[in-house]
Amino acid sequence: MSEKIGFIGLGNLGLPVATNLIDAGYTLQVYNRTASKAEPLVAKGAQQVTQPADAVTTGGIVVTLLWDGAALENIVTSSGFLEQLGPNGIHISMGTVLPETARKLAAIHEQHGSTYVEAPIFGRPEAAATKKLWIPYTGSQQAKERVQPLLKAMGGQGIFDFGEEVGAATIVKLVGNFLIVSAGYSMREALSMAEKNGVDPQAIVDMLTQTLFPAPIYQSYGRMIAEKSEPFGESEIPLKDVDLLKKTAQQAESPTPISNFLHDLLSTDLN
Amino acid sequence: MSEKIGFIGLGNLGLPVATNLIDAGYTLQVYNRTASKAEPLVAKGAQQVTQPADAVTTGGIVVTLLWDGAALENIVTSSGFLEQLGPNGIHISMGTVLPETARKLAAIHEQHGSTYVEAPIFGRPEAAATKKLWIPYTGSQQAKERVQPLLKAMGGQGIFDFGEEVGAATIVKLVGNFLIVSAGYSMREALSMAEKNGVDPQAIVDMLTQTLFPAPIYQSYGRMIAEKSEPFGESEIPLKDVDLLKKTAQQAESPTPISNFLHDLLSTDLN
Numbered sequence: 001m002s003e004k005i006g007f008i009g010l011g012n013l014g015l016p017v018a019t020n021l022i023d024a025g026y027t028l029q030v031y032n033r034t035a036s037k038a039e040p041l042v043a044k045g046a047q048q049v050t051q052p053a054d055a056v057t058t059g060g061i062v063v064t065l066l067w068d069g070a071a072l073e074n075i076v077t078s079s080g081f082l083e084q085l086g087p088n089g090i091h092i093s094m095g096t097v098l099p100e101t102a103r104k105l106a107a108i109h110e111q112h113g114s115t116y117v118e119a120p121i122f123g124r125p126e127a128a129a130t131k132k133l134w135i136p137y138t139g140s141q142q143a144k145e146r147v148q149p150l151l152k153a154m155g156g157q158g159i160f161d162f163g164e165e166v167g168a169a170t171i172v173k174l175v176g177n178f179l180i181v182s183a184g185y186s187m188r189e190a191l192s193m194a195e196k197n198g199v200d201p202q203a204i205v206d207m208l209t210q211t212l213f214p215a216p217i218y219q220s221y222g223r224m225i226a227e228k229s230e231p232f233g234e235s236e237i238p239l240k241d242v243d244l245l246k247k248t249a250q251q252a253e254s255p256t257p258i259s260n261f262l263h264d265l266l267s268t269d270l271n
Numbered sequence: 272m273s274e275k276i277g278f279i280g281l282g283n284l285g286l287p288v289a290t291n292l293i294d295a296g297y298t299l300q301v302y303n304r305t306a307s308k309a310e311p312l313v314a315k316g317a318q319q320v321t322q323p324a325d326a327v328t329t330g331g332i333v334v335t336l337l338w339d340g341a342a343l344e345n346i347v348t349s350s351g352f353l354e355q356l357g358p359n360g361i362h363i364s365m366g367t368v369l370p371e372t373a374r375k376l377a378a379i380h381e382q383h384g385s386t387y388v389e390a391p392i393f394g395r396p397e398a399a400a401t402k403k404l405w406i407p408y409t410g411s412q413q414a415k416e417r418v419q420p421l422l423k424a425m426g427g428q429g430i431f432d433f434g435e436e437v438g439a440a441t442i443v444k445l446v447g448n449f450l451i452v453s454a455g456y457s458m459r460e461a462l463s464m465a466e467k468n469g470v471d472p473q474a475i476v477d478m479l480t481q482t483l484f485p486a487p488i489y490q491s492y493g494r495m496i497a498e499k500s501e502p503f504g505e506s507e508i509p510l511k512d513v514d515l516l517k518k519t520a521q522q523a524e525s526p527t528p529i530s531n532f533l534h535d536l537l538s539t540d541l542n
Contacts, residue, residue: 099468122483134482160478168470175461175475176483182457183450189529190446193516196523197370199439204446207431211405212393212447215486245464252467258460261532 004029005150006055006062007046008075009095010037013121014065016128017094017154022046024153031055053080059088061147065121068240069097076105087113090143092150094135096120096177096241099167099248106139106166115143118166119151120173131155138162138169174248177241181262184221184231184238191225202226239266275300276421277326277333278317279346280366281308284392285336287399288365288425293317295424302326324351330359332418334425336392339511340368347376358384361414363421365406367391367448367512370438370519377410377437386414389437390422391444402426409433409440445519448512452533455492455502455509462496472497510537 003026007018010032018041022028028046030038031054038048049055052075056062062085066072072095075081085091091109093102093116106116117139127133135156137144141164151159162168191201205222209215221231232238246259274297278289281303289312293299299317301309302325309319320326323346327333333356337343343366346352356362362380364373364387377387388410398404406427408415412435422430433439462472476493480486492502503509517530 134478136478158482160482162470162474165469167468171465171468171470172475172478175465176479178461179454179457179479179484179489182453186450186453186529189520189525189527190449190516193520193523193525193527194442194446196525197438197442197519198436199433199442203433204443207405207407207443208447208450211429211431212488213450213486215484215489217483218450218486245461248468249460249464252464254460254464254467256460256464257536258457258532261529265528 003027004057004060006031006057006060007065008032008052008055008062009065009067009071010041011065011067012125013123013128015040016125017065017121017133018046018063019044020128020131020155021150021153026150026153029055029057051080052078053084056081056084056089058084058086060085061090061092061150063092063094063150066095068095069101071095072097072105073101076108082108082112082114085109085112085114089114090117090139090147091115092117092119092147094119094121096173096244097170098244099170099174100251102170103167115140116166117143117147118169119147120170121156122173122176123155128155132157134158134160136160136162136169136172138164138166140164171248174241174245177238178245178259178262180217180221181232181238181242181266182258183217184225185262185265187218187222188225188231191222200226239263242266274298275328275331277302277328277331278336279303279323279326279333280336280338280342281312282336282338283396284394284399286311287396288336288392288404289317289334290315291399291402291426292421292424297421297424300326300328322351323349324355327352327355327360329355329357331356332361332363332421334363334365334421337366339366340372342366343368343376344372347379353379353383353385356380356383356385360385361388361410361418362386363388363390363418365390365392367444367515368441369515370441370445371522373441374438386411387437388414388418389440390418391441392427393444393447394426399426403428405429405431407431407433407440407443409435409437411435442519445512445516448509449516449530449533451488451492452503452509452513452537453529454488455496456533456536458489458493459496459502462493510534513537 109116119137123133380387390408394404404426
Protein backbone atom coordinates (compact mmCIF):
# COMPACT_ATOMS: atom_id res chain seq x y z
CA MET A 1 0.00 0.00 0.00
CA SER A 2 2.42 2.66 -1.13
CA GLU A 3 -0.27 4.90 -2.68
CA LYS A 4 0.35 8.50 -1.75
CA ILE A 5 -2.70 10.07 -0.09
CA GLY A 6 -3.20 13.77 0.52
CA PHE A 7 -4.71 14.65 3.91
CA ILE A 8 -5.91 18.16 4.70
CA GLY A 9 -7.29 19.04 8.13
CA LEU A 10 -5.60 17.59 11.24
CA GLY A 11 -8.06 18.59 13.93
CA ASN A 12 -9.30 16.46 16.82
CA LEU A 13 -10.79 13.94 14.43
CA GLY A 14 -8.45 14.41 11.47
CA LEU A 15 -5.31 13.55 13.41
CA PRO A 16 -6.37 10.07 14.62
CA VAL A 17 -7.92 9.27 11.22
CA ALA A 18 -4.71 10.25 9.40
CA THR A 19 -2.70 8.27 11.96
CA ASN A 20 -4.77 5.18 11.15
CA LEU A 21 -3.90 5.61 7.46
CA ILE A 22 -0.17 5.82 8.15
CA ASP A 23 -0.37 2.84 10.48
CA ALA A 24 -2.13 0.92 7.70
CA GLY A 25 0.87 1.54 5.43
CA TYR A 26 -0.29 4.50 3.33
CA THR A 27 2.12 7.31 2.47
CA LEU A 28 0.66 10.67 3.50
CA GLN A 29 1.19 14.21 2.33
CA VAL A 30 -0.42 16.34 5.03
CA TYR A 31 -1.49 19.93 5.28
CA ASN A 32 -2.91 21.77 8.26
CA ARG A 33 -3.42 25.50 8.78
CA THR A 34 -1.71 25.26 12.17
CA ALA A 35 1.39 23.44 11.01
CA SER A 36 2.47 22.13 14.43
CA LYS A 37 -0.54 19.80 14.55
CA ALA A 38 1.18 17.66 11.91
CA GLU A 39 4.15 16.83 14.12
CA PRO A 40 2.98 13.39 15.33
CA LEU A 41 2.35 12.39 11.70
CA VAL A 42 5.69 13.71 10.48
CA ALA A 43 7.31 11.66 13.23
CA LYS A 44 5.64 8.62 11.65
CA GLY A 45 6.92 9.46 8.19
CA ALA A 46 4.25 11.78 6.75
CA GLN A 47 5.45 14.49 4.40
CA GLN A 48 4.23 17.92 5.48
CA VAL A 49 3.42 20.55 2.86
CA THR A 50 2.82 24.27 3.23
CA GLN A 51 0.03 24.77 0.67
CA PRO A 52 -3.17 22.70 0.39
CA ALA A 53 -2.59 22.05 -3.31
CA ASP A 54 0.83 20.56 -2.54
CA ALA A 55 -0.91 17.74 -0.66
CA VAL A 56 -2.69 16.74 -3.87
CA THR A 57 -1.33 14.13 -6.31
CA THR A 58 -2.64 14.25 -9.87
CA GLY A 59 -5.06 11.37 -10.43
CA GLY A 60 -4.70 10.44 -6.76
CA ILE A 61 -6.85 10.68 -3.65
CA VAL A 62 -7.01 13.68 -1.35
CA VAL A 63 -8.93 13.65 1.92
CA THR A 64 -10.29 16.76 3.63
CA LEU A 65 -11.64 16.88 7.16
CA LEU A 66 -12.46 20.52 7.77
CA TRP A 67 -14.51 22.47 10.28
CA ASP A 68 -17.19 23.82 7.96
CA GLY A 69 -18.34 24.49 4.42
CA ALA A 70 -16.52 27.82 4.19
CA ALA A 71 -13.18 26.23 5.07
CA LEU A 72 -13.85 23.43 2.60
CA GLU A 73 -14.75 25.81 -0.24
CA ASN A 74 -11.64 27.86 0.50
CA ILE A 75 -9.40 24.83 0.14
CA VAL A 76 -11.06 23.54 -3.02
CA THR A 77 -11.01 26.89 -4.76
CA SER A 78 -7.53 27.76 -3.48
CA SER A 79 -4.79 28.11 -5.99
CA GLY A 80 -4.05 24.87 -7.83
CA PHE A 81 -6.13 22.36 -5.83
CA LEU A 82 -8.49 21.31 -8.62
CA GLU A 83 -5.86 21.67 -11.36
CA GLN A 84 -3.45 19.49 -9.40
CA LEU A 85 -6.10 16.85 -8.62
CA GLY A 86 -6.87 16.64 -12.33
CA PRO A 87 -8.60 13.86 -14.27
CA ASN A 88 -9.29 10.67 -12.30
CA GLY A 89 -8.42 12.38 -9.04
CA ILE A 90 -10.77 11.82 -6.11
CA HIS A 91 -11.51 14.19 -3.27
CA ILE A 92 -13.00 12.49 -0.18
CA SER A 93 -14.68 15.18 1.86
CA MET A 94 -15.31 14.02 5.44
CA GLY A 95 -16.35 17.14 7.33
CA THR A 96 -19.99 18.08 7.90
CA VAL A 97 -21.30 20.77 5.55
CA LEU A 98 -24.59 21.80 3.99
CA PRO A 99 -25.84 19.30 1.38
CA GLU A 100 -26.02 22.17 -1.09
CA THR A 101 -22.34 22.93 -0.50
CA ALA A 102 -21.52 19.28 -1.17
CA ARG A 103 -23.59 19.31 -4.38
CA LYS A 104 -21.96 22.52 -5.57
CA LEU A 105 -18.47 21.17 -4.92
CA ALA A 106 -19.32 17.88 -6.64
CA ALA A 107 -20.29 19.85 -9.77
CA ILE A 108 -17.07 21.90 -9.67
CA HIS A 109 -14.99 18.73 -9.42
CA GLU A 110 -16.86 17.21 -12.35
CA GLN A 111 -16.03 20.26 -14.45
CA HIS A 112 -12.37 19.56 -13.74
CA GLY A 113 -12.65 15.84 -14.51
CA SER A 114 -12.19 14.78 -10.90
CA THR A 115 -14.66 13.18 -8.50
CA TYR A 116 -16.04 14.40 -5.19
CA VAL A 117 -16.98 11.68 -2.71
CA GLU A 118 -18.72 12.74 0.49
CA ALA A 119 -18.00 10.53 3.48
CA PRO A 120 -18.88 12.36 6.72
CA ILE A 121 -17.77 10.58 9.86
CA PHE A 122 -19.87 9.50 12.85
CA GLY A 123 -17.61 9.12 15.84
CA ARG A 124 -15.62 10.99 18.42
CA PRO A 125 -11.81 11.19 18.28
CA GLU A 126 -11.63 8.25 20.75
CA ALA A 127 -13.70 6.18 18.33
CA ALA A 128 -11.29 7.05 15.52
CA ALA A 129 -8.36 5.87 17.62
CA THR A 130 -10.09 2.52 18.24
CA LYS A 131 -11.35 2.23 14.64
CA LYS A 132 -15.00 2.37 15.66
CA LEU A 133 -16.20 4.96 13.14
CA TRP A 134 -19.40 4.73 11.10
CA ILE A 135 -19.22 6.31 7.65
CA PRO A 136 -22.08 6.91 5.21
CA TYR A 137 -20.78 7.77 1.74
CA THR A 138 -22.05 8.98 -1.61
CA GLY A 139 -20.36 9.42 -4.98
CA SER A 140 -19.79 7.75 -8.34
CA GLN A 141 -19.71 3.97 -8.16
CA GLN A 142 -16.19 3.78 -9.53
CA ALA A 143 -14.84 6.31 -7.05
CA LYS A 144 -16.58 4.60 -4.15
CA GLU A 145 -14.99 1.27 -5.04
CA ARG A 146 -11.59 2.92 -5.11
CA VAL A 147 -11.94 4.72 -1.76
CA GLN A 148 -13.64 1.94 0.21
CA PRO A 149 -10.40 0.29 1.46
CA LEU A 150 -9.17 3.72 2.49
CA LEU A 151 -12.29 4.42 4.57
CA LYS A 152 -11.84 1.10 6.32
CA ALA A 153 -8.18 1.85 6.99
CA MET A 154 -9.20 5.20 8.47
CA GLY A 155 -11.14 3.36 11.16
CA GLY A 156 -14.54 2.82 9.57
CA GLN A 157 -16.01 -0.25 11.25
CA GLY A 158 -19.06 0.21 9.01
CA ILE A 159 -19.28 1.96 5.63
CA PHE A 160 -22.78 2.66 4.29
CA ASP A 161 -23.46 3.33 0.61
CA PHE A 162 -26.03 6.08 -0.02
CA GLY A 163 -25.89 6.06 -3.79
CA GLU A 164 -24.37 8.35 -6.38
CA GLU A 165 -26.22 11.63 -5.77
CA VAL A 166 -23.90 13.72 -3.61
CA GLY A 167 -25.75 15.32 -0.69
CA ALA A 168 -27.35 12.09 0.56
CA ALA A 169 -24.58 11.00 2.94
CA THR A 170 -24.38 14.54 4.29
CA ILE A 171 -28.11 14.42 5.02
CA VAL A 172 -27.68 11.11 6.85
CA LYS A 173 -24.97 12.71 8.94
CA LEU A 174 -27.17 15.72 9.75
CA VAL A 175 -30.07 13.44 10.75
CA GLY A 176 -27.80 11.36 12.98
CA ASN A 177 -26.18 14.32 14.72
CA PHE A 178 -29.53 15.99 15.27
CA LEU A 179 -30.88 12.82 16.90
CA ILE A 180 -27.78 12.65 19.11
CA VAL A 181 -28.18 16.26 20.23
CA SER A 182 -31.90 15.84 20.84
CA ALA A 183 -31.36 12.64 22.85
CA GLY A 184 -28.50 14.14 24.84
CA TYR A 185 -30.35 17.27 25.89
CA SER A 186 -33.53 15.33 26.61
CA MET A 187 -31.58 12.98 28.86
CA ARG A 188 -30.03 15.90 30.66
CA GLU A 189 -33.42 17.44 31.41
CA ALA A 190 -35.09 14.18 32.45
CA LEU A 191 -32.22 12.89 34.59
CA SER A 192 -31.89 16.24 36.37
CA MET A 193 -35.56 15.97 37.24
CA ALA A 194 -35.00 12.44 38.55
CA GLU A 195 -32.01 13.42 40.66
CA LYS A 196 -33.85 16.36 42.21
CA ASN A 197 -36.53 13.82 43.16
CA GLY A 198 -33.96 11.64 44.89
CA VAL A 199 -33.62 8.94 42.24
CA ASP A 200 -30.10 7.90 41.16
CA PRO A 201 -29.69 8.92 37.49
CA GLN A 202 -27.17 6.14 36.82
CA ALA A 203 -29.69 3.50 37.98
CA ILE A 204 -32.18 4.89 35.46
CA VAL A 205 -29.58 4.97 32.68
CA ASP A 206 -28.68 1.37 33.55
CA MET A 207 -32.26 0.21 33.23
CA LEU A 208 -33.12 2.21 30.12
CA THR A 209 -29.99 1.16 28.24
CA GLN A 210 -30.78 -2.49 29.00
CA THR A 211 -34.32 -2.11 27.72
CA LEU A 212 -35.73 0.70 25.57
CA PHE A 213 -32.44 2.35 24.59
CA PRO A 214 -29.62 -0.18 24.26
CA ALA A 215 -27.63 2.34 22.23
CA PRO A 216 -24.04 3.56 22.74
CA ILE A 217 -25.22 7.18 22.63
CA TYR A 218 -27.61 6.68 25.55
CA GLN A 219 -24.99 4.74 27.48
CA SER A 220 -22.16 7.22 27.06
CA TYR A 221 -24.14 10.47 27.31
CA GLY A 222 -26.27 9.02 30.10
CA ARG A 223 -23.18 8.16 32.11
CA MET A 224 -21.68 11.61 31.49
CA ILE A 225 -24.87 13.30 32.68
CA ALA A 226 -25.11 11.04 35.73
CA GLU A 227 -21.51 11.99 36.53
CA LYS A 228 -22.38 15.68 36.13
CA SER A 229 -20.22 16.34 33.10
CA GLU A 230 -22.00 18.10 30.26
CA PRO A 231 -22.66 15.65 27.43
CA PHE A 232 -21.45 18.08 24.80
CA GLY A 233 -19.03 20.06 26.95
CA GLU A 234 -18.23 23.51 25.58
CA SER A 235 -18.31 22.20 22.03
CA GLU A 236 -19.90 24.27 19.31
CA ILE A 237 -20.41 21.19 17.15
CA PRO A 238 -23.99 20.40 18.31
CA LEU A 239 -25.16 23.94 17.57
CA LYS A 240 -23.41 23.95 14.19
CA ASP A 241 -24.93 20.61 13.19
CA VAL A 242 -28.43 21.53 14.34
CA ASP A 243 -28.13 24.71 12.29
CA LEU A 244 -27.09 22.79 9.20
CA LEU A 245 -30.14 20.51 9.55
CA LYS A 246 -32.39 23.47 10.13
CA LYS A 247 -31.14 25.33 7.05
CA THR A 248 -31.37 22.22 4.90
CA ALA A 249 -34.93 21.58 6.08
CA GLN A 250 -35.98 25.17 5.56
CA GLN A 251 -34.60 25.22 2.03
CA ALA A 252 -36.81 22.20 1.30
CA GLU A 253 -39.77 23.78 3.12
CA SER A 254 -39.79 21.01 5.71
CA PRO A 255 -40.95 22.11 9.18
CA THR A 256 -38.28 22.71 11.83
CA PRO A 257 -39.93 23.24 15.23
CA ILE A 258 -37.46 21.05 17.15
CA SER A 259 -34.40 22.37 15.30
CA ASN A 260 -35.51 25.94 16.03
CA PHE A 261 -36.01 25.10 19.66
CA LEU A 262 -32.69 23.24 20.03
CA HIS A 263 -30.92 26.10 18.28
CA ASP A 264 -32.19 28.52 20.91
CA LEU A 265 -31.49 26.14 23.78
CA LEU A 266 -27.92 25.45 22.63
CA SER A 267 -27.21 29.11 21.88
CA THR A 268 -28.22 29.98 25.44
CA ASP A 269 -26.01 27.19 26.77
CA LEU A 270 -22.96 28.53 24.99
CA ASN A 271 -23.41 32.07 26.26
CA MET B 272 -51.31 -21.02 41.39
CA SER B 273 -54.86 -20.68 42.62
CA GLU B 274 -54.29 -17.35 44.35
CA LYS B 275 -57.16 -14.99 43.63
CA ILE B 276 -55.97 -11.72 42.16
CA GLY B 277 -58.06 -8.57 41.77
CA PHE B 278 -57.61 -6.71 38.49
CA ILE B 279 -59.06 -3.25 37.95
CA GLY B 280 -58.71 -1.48 34.61
CA LEU B 281 -59.09 -3.47 31.40
CA GLY B 282 -57.97 -0.94 28.82
CA ASN B 283 -55.69 -1.52 25.84
CA LEU B 284 -52.85 -2.57 28.09
CA GLY B 285 -54.84 -3.95 31.03
CA LEU B 286 -56.66 -6.55 28.96
CA PRO B 287 -53.60 -8.37 27.56
CA VAL B 288 -51.83 -8.14 30.93
CA ALA B 289 -54.83 -9.66 32.74
CA THR B 290 -55.08 -12.30 30.03
CA ASN B 291 -51.45 -13.29 30.68
CA LEU B 292 -52.30 -13.77 34.37
CA ILE B 293 -55.26 -16.04 33.62
CA ASP B 294 -53.18 -17.99 31.11
CA ALA B 295 -50.52 -18.43 33.80
CA GLY B 296 -53.12 -20.08 36.05
CA TYR B 297 -54.16 -17.26 38.36
CA THR B 298 -57.79 -16.81 39.31
CA LEU B 299 -58.96 -13.28 38.54
CA GLN B 300 -61.69 -11.05 39.92
CA VAL B 301 -61.98 -8.25 37.40
CA TYR B 302 -63.57 -4.83 37.40
CA ASN B 303 -63.80 -2.33 34.57
CA ARG B 304 -65.91 0.80 34.31
CA THR B 305 -67.10 -0.30 30.87
CA ALA B 306 -68.19 -3.78 31.85
CA SER B 307 -68.22 -5.26 28.33
CA LYS B 308 -64.43 -4.98 28.12
CA ALA B 309 -64.20 -7.89 30.58
CA GLU B 310 -65.95 -10.34 28.27
CA PRO B 311 -62.81 -12.06 26.87
CA LEU B 312 -61.58 -12.61 30.43
CA VAL B 313 -64.93 -13.90 31.67
CA ALA B 314 -64.86 -16.35 28.76
CA LYS B 315 -61.54 -17.59 30.18
CA GLY B 316 -62.98 -18.02 33.67
CA ALA B 317 -62.48 -14.62 35.30
CA GLN B 318 -65.13 -13.55 37.77
CA GLN B 319 -66.51 -10.12 36.94
CA VAL B 320 -67.58 -7.78 39.74
CA THR B 321 -69.61 -4.57 39.63
CA GLN B 322 -67.79 -2.52 42.26
CA PRO B 323 -64.01 -1.95 42.48
CA ALA B 324 -63.91 -3.05 46.12
CA ASP B 325 -65.50 -6.38 45.19
CA ALA B 326 -62.37 -7.23 43.17
CA VAL B 327 -60.30 -6.99 46.34
CA THR B 328 -59.53 -9.97 48.57
CA THR B 329 -58.53 -9.22 52.16
CA GLY B 330 -54.80 -9.80 52.59
CA GLY B 331 -54.54 -10.50 48.87
CA ILE B 332 -53.18 -8.71 45.84
CA VAL B 333 -55.11 -6.24 43.74
CA VAL B 334 -53.74 -4.78 40.51
CA THR B 335 -54.83 -1.46 39.03
CA LEU B 336 -53.99 -0.26 35.54
CA LEU B 337 -55.81 3.04 35.18
CA TRP B 338 -55.65 6.01 32.84
CA ASP B 339 -54.48 8.65 35.30
CA GLY B 340 -53.97 9.69 38.90
CA ALA B 341 -57.53 10.96 39.31
CA ALA B 342 -58.99 7.60 38.24
CA LEU B 343 -56.58 5.81 40.55
CA GLU B 344 -57.41 8.00 43.55
CA ASN B 345 -61.12 7.52 42.87
CA ILE B 346 -60.77 3.75 42.98
CA VAL B 347 -58.59 3.68 46.10
CA THR B 348 -60.82 6.04 48.04
CA SER B 349 -64.01 4.46 46.74
CA SER B 350 -66.24 2.76 49.22
CA GLY B 351 -64.59 -0.25 50.82
CA PHE B 352 -61.43 -0.62 48.73
CA LEU B 353 -58.89 -0.01 51.49
CA GLU B 354 -61.02 -1.65 54.18
CA GLN B 355 -61.43 -4.75 52.04
CA LEU B 356 -57.71 -4.91 51.18
CA GLY B 357 -56.90 -4.78 54.88
CA PRO B 358 -53.73 -5.83 56.68
CA ASN B 359 -51.15 -7.62 54.51
CA GLY B 360 -53.01 -6.73 51.36
CA ILE B 361 -50.95 -5.42 48.44
CA HIS B 362 -52.04 -2.96 45.78
CA ILE B 363 -49.87 -3.07 42.62
CA SER B 364 -50.46 0.18 40.78
CA MET B 365 -49.31 -0.07 37.16
CA GLY B 366 -50.64 3.07 35.48
CA THR B 367 -48.56 6.22 35.05
CA VAL B 368 -49.31 8.95 37.60
CA LEU B 369 -47.50 11.81 39.29
CA PRO B 370 -44.85 10.61 41.77
CA GLU B 371 -46.55 12.73 44.43
CA THR B 372 -49.82 10.90 43.80
CA ALA B 373 -47.99 7.59 44.22
CA ARG B 374 -46.39 8.79 47.47
CA LYS B 375 -49.70 10.02 48.81
CA LEU B 376 -51.44 6.74 48.02
CA ALA B 377 -48.58 4.75 49.54
CA ALA B 378 -49.08 6.67 52.81
CA ILE B 379 -52.85 6.06 52.77
CA HIS B 380 -52.31 2.34 52.29
CA GLU B 381 -49.83 2.26 55.14
CA GLN B 382 -52.41 3.86 57.42
CA HIS B 383 -54.71 0.95 56.59
CA GLY B 384 -52.01 -1.68 57.13
CA SER B 385 -51.75 -2.54 53.44
CA THR B 386 -48.89 -1.96 51.00
CA TYR B 387 -48.73 0.08 47.81
CA VAL B 388 -46.30 -1.18 45.17
CA GLU B 389 -45.78 0.96 42.10
CA ALA B 390 -44.93 -0.98 38.95
CA PRO B 391 -45.56 1.15 35.86
CA ILE B 392 -45.29 -0.71 32.58
CA PHE B 393 -43.07 0.05 29.59
CA GLY B 394 -44.59 -1.54 26.52
CA ARG B 395 -47.37 -1.31 24.02
CA PRO B 396 -50.34 -3.69 24.10
CA GLU B 397 -48.60 -5.85 21.45
CA ALA B 398 -45.61 -6.17 23.78
CA ALA B 399 -47.92 -7.29 26.58
CA ALA B 400 -49.40 -10.00 24.34
CA THR B 401 -45.90 -11.31 23.55
CA LYS B 402 -44.67 -10.90 27.15
CA LYS B 403 -42.07 -8.31 26.24
CA LEU B 404 -42.80 -5.73 28.93
CA TRP B 405 -40.22 -3.91 31.02
CA ILE B 406 -41.32 -3.07 34.56
CA PRO B 407 -39.51 -0.86 37.10
CA TYR B 408 -40.98 -1.30 40.58
CA THR B 409 -40.74 0.24 44.03
CA GLY B 410 -42.22 -0.76 47.39
CA SER B 411 -41.44 -2.60 50.62
CA GLN B 412 -39.01 -5.45 50.20
CA GLN B 413 -41.49 -8.02 51.48
CA ALA B 414 -44.23 -6.88 49.14
CA LYS B 415 -41.86 -6.82 46.17
CA GLU B 416 -40.82 -10.40 46.81
CA ARG B 417 -44.46 -11.42 46.90
CA VAL B 418 -45.46 -9.65 43.69
CA GLN B 419 -42.41 -10.48 41.58
CA PRO B 420 -43.76 -13.78 40.17
CA LEU B 421 -46.98 -11.97 39.33
CA LEU B 422 -45.16 -9.25 37.37
CA LYS B 423 -43.34 -11.92 35.39
CA ALA B 424 -46.58 -13.76 34.70
CA MET B 425 -48.09 -10.48 33.46
CA GLY B 426 -45.49 -10.40 30.70
CA GLY B 427 -42.55 -8.64 32.32
CA GLN B 428 -39.44 -9.87 30.50
CA GLY B 429 -37.43 -7.65 32.82
CA ILE B 430 -38.33 -6.37 36.31
CA PHE B 431 -36.15 -3.62 37.77
CA ASP B 432 -36.00 -2.90 41.49
CA PHE B 433 -35.88 0.82 42.37
CA GLY B 434 -35.87 0.48 46.11
CA GLU B 435 -38.47 1.03 48.79
CA GLU B 436 -39.28 4.74 48.43
CA VAL B 437 -42.47 4.88 46.36
CA GLY B 438 -42.22 7.46 43.57
CA ALA B 439 -38.90 6.21 42.18
CA ALA B 440 -40.32 3.69 39.67
CA THR B 441 -42.84 6.29 38.54
CA ILE B 442 -40.00 8.70 37.89
CA VAL B 443 -38.16 6.07 35.86
CA LYS B 444 -41.30 5.60 33.81
CA LEU B 445 -41.66 9.35 33.22
CA VAL B 446 -38.01 9.64 32.15
CA GLY B 447 -38.38 6.71 29.74
CA ASN B 448 -41.60 7.96 28.15
CA PHE B 449 -40.21 11.47 27.81
CA LEU B 450 -37.15 10.11 26.00
CA ILE B 451 -39.40 8.05 23.70
CA VAL B 452 -41.52 11.08 22.83
CA SER B 453 -38.48 13.27 22.28
CA ALA B 454 -36.79 10.67 20.07
CA GLY B 455 -39.98 10.00 18.10
CA TYR B 456 -40.72 13.63 17.29
CA SER B 457 -37.05 14.35 16.53
CA MET B 458 -37.01 11.43 14.09
CA ARG B 459 -40.15 12.70 12.46
CA GLU B 460 -38.66 16.14 11.87
CA ALA B 461 -35.26 14.89 10.67
CA LEU B 462 -36.61 12.15 8.39
CA SER B 463 -39.12 14.54 6.81
CA MET B 464 -36.22 16.83 6.00
CA ALA B 465 -34.32 13.91 4.47
CA GLU B 466 -37.25 12.79 2.36
CA LYS B 467 -37.87 16.30 1.04
CA ASN B 468 -34.20 16.25 0.00
CA GLY B 469 -34.73 13.02 -1.94
CA VAL B 470 -33.12 10.62 0.54
CA ASP B 471 -35.03 7.44 1.47
CA PRO B 472 -35.93 7.69 5.19
CA GLN B 473 -35.96 3.92 5.61
CA ALA B 474 -32.35 3.70 4.36
CA ILE B 475 -31.35 6.23 7.01
CA VAL B 476 -33.27 4.38 9.72
CA ASP B 477 -31.58 1.16 8.62
CA MET B 478 -28.12 2.65 8.95
CA LEU B 479 -28.74 4.52 12.20
CA THR B 480 -30.34 1.55 13.93
CA GLN B 481 -27.34 -0.60 12.96
CA THR B 482 -24.93 1.96 14.36
CA LEU B 483 -25.69 4.85 16.72
CA PHE B 484 -29.21 3.85 17.72
CA PRO B 485 -29.62 0.06 17.81
CA ALA B 486 -32.74 0.47 19.95
CA PRO B 487 -36.23 -0.97 19.44
CA ILE B 488 -37.76 2.50 19.79
CA TYR B 489 -35.72 3.90 16.91
CA GLN B 490 -36.42 0.83 14.80
CA SER B 491 -40.18 0.77 15.32
CA TYR B 492 -40.86 4.52 15.31
CA GLY B 493 -38.37 5.03 12.48
CA ARG B 494 -40.16 2.45 10.35
CA MET B 495 -43.56 4.00 11.15
CA ILE B 496 -42.33 7.45 10.15
CA ALA B 497 -40.72 6.13 6.97
CA GLU B 498 -44.06 4.48 6.15
CA LYS B 499 -45.86 7.77 6.80
CA SER B 500 -47.83 6.67 9.81
CA GLU B 501 -47.59 8.99 12.79
CA PRO B 502 -45.42 7.41 15.49
CA PHE B 503 -47.86 8.25 18.23
CA GLY B 504 -51.05 8.27 16.15
CA GLU B 505 -53.88 10.22 17.71
CA SER B 506 -52.90 9.06 21.17
CA GLU B 507 -53.01 11.47 24.07
CA ILE B 508 -50.55 9.39 26.03
CA PRO B 509 -47.38 11.24 24.92
CA LEU B 510 -48.82 14.61 25.91
CA LYS B 511 -50.06 13.26 29.23
CA ASP B 512 -46.68 11.72 30.05
CA VAL B 513 -44.71 14.81 29.05
CA ASP B 514 -46.98 16.85 31.29
CA LEU B 515 -46.40 14.52 34.23
CA LEU B 516 -42.64 14.87 33.81
CA LYS B 517 -42.93 18.62 33.45
CA LYS B 518 -45.02 18.98 36.61
CA THR B 519 -42.73 16.69 38.57
CA ALA B 520 -39.68 18.65 37.45
CA GLN B 521 -41.27 21.99 38.20
CA GLN B 522 -42.25 20.90 41.70
CA ALA B 523 -38.58 20.07 42.30
CA GLU B 524 -37.46 23.33 40.63
CA SER B 525 -35.68 21.42 37.89
CA PRO B 526 -35.61 23.23 34.51
CA THR B 527 -38.07 22.07 31.85
CA PRO B 528 -37.26 23.77 28.53
CA ILE B 529 -37.70 20.63 26.41
CA SER B 530 -40.82 19.46 28.28
CA ASN B 531 -42.37 22.89 27.81
CA PHE B 532 -41.54 22.82 24.13
CA LEU B 533 -42.80 19.27 23.58
CA HIS B 534 -45.97 20.11 25.47
CA ASP B 535 -46.68 22.93 23.02
CA LEU B 536 -45.71 20.85 19.99
CA LEU B 537 -47.88 17.91 21.01
CA SER B 538 -50.83 20.10 21.97
CA THR B 539 -50.75 21.65 18.51
CA ASP B 540 -50.56 18.18 16.95
CA LEU B 541 -53.69 17.04 18.75
CA ASN B 542 -55.75 20.07 17.74
